[in-house]
Amino acid sequence: MPLPEGFDEWENLQDIVRLEHNKAVQAYFKNQPDDDVSNPKPRLKHTCFMKDSDTSTMTLMRMWLFEITIGRAQALQRPVYGLPWFDVQAERTFKPQVKLYFLEPYNFEIHGNESTPQLEGEITF
Numbered sequence: 001m002p003l004p005e006g007f008d009e010w011e012n013l014q015d016i017v018r019l020e021h022n023k024a025v026q027a028y029f030k031n032q033p034d035d036d037v038s039n040p041k042p043r044l045k046h047t048c049f050m051k052d053s054d055t056s057t058m059t060l061m062r063m064w065l066f067e068i069t070i071g072r073a074q075a076l077q078r079p080v081y082g083l084p085w086f087d088v089q090a091e092r093t094f095k096p097q098v099k100l101y102f103l104e105p106y107n108f109e110i111h112g113n114e115s116t117p118q119l120e121g122e123i124t125f
Contacts, residue, residue: 010056017059018050025049025066044070099124 029045036042048066050059067073102121110116 014052014054014056014059017063018052018054021048021050021063021066024072028066028070028072097125 025045025048029041029048032042032045035046037046044065048062048070050062054062100123102119102123104119106118111118
């Protein structure tokens with residue numbers, strides 16, 4: 001299908017970027033009111049929202065503020081494991097990174113005669 005008469009590439013690109021970006025901003029700041037600059041979080045939300053009148057520089061700055069400065073882009077980073085990746089990959093199995101140990105609190109009525117041991121548990125992931 002051919003492009004419509006008077007199709008504007010910049011307006012099309014800006015519209016798509018604005019719609020998708022503003023959806024993400026709305027979801028990230030879902031508990032903050034719109035058009036409020038009285039407190040830091042609502043002000044960040046207002047500042048990150050793209051407007052139709054934004055220039056290309058303003059569009060990039062709003063994206064940079066939201067993705068990089070606020071820190072939403074951290075979700076794109078590869079996780080850092082405590083073990084060197086080459087050791088883990090060589091074995092082709094993953095070792096537990098976190099171990100949690102649980103021990104039932106000592107209760108004199110239950111454990112006083114030492115016939116009932118304290119319950120223990122361990123979770124690793």
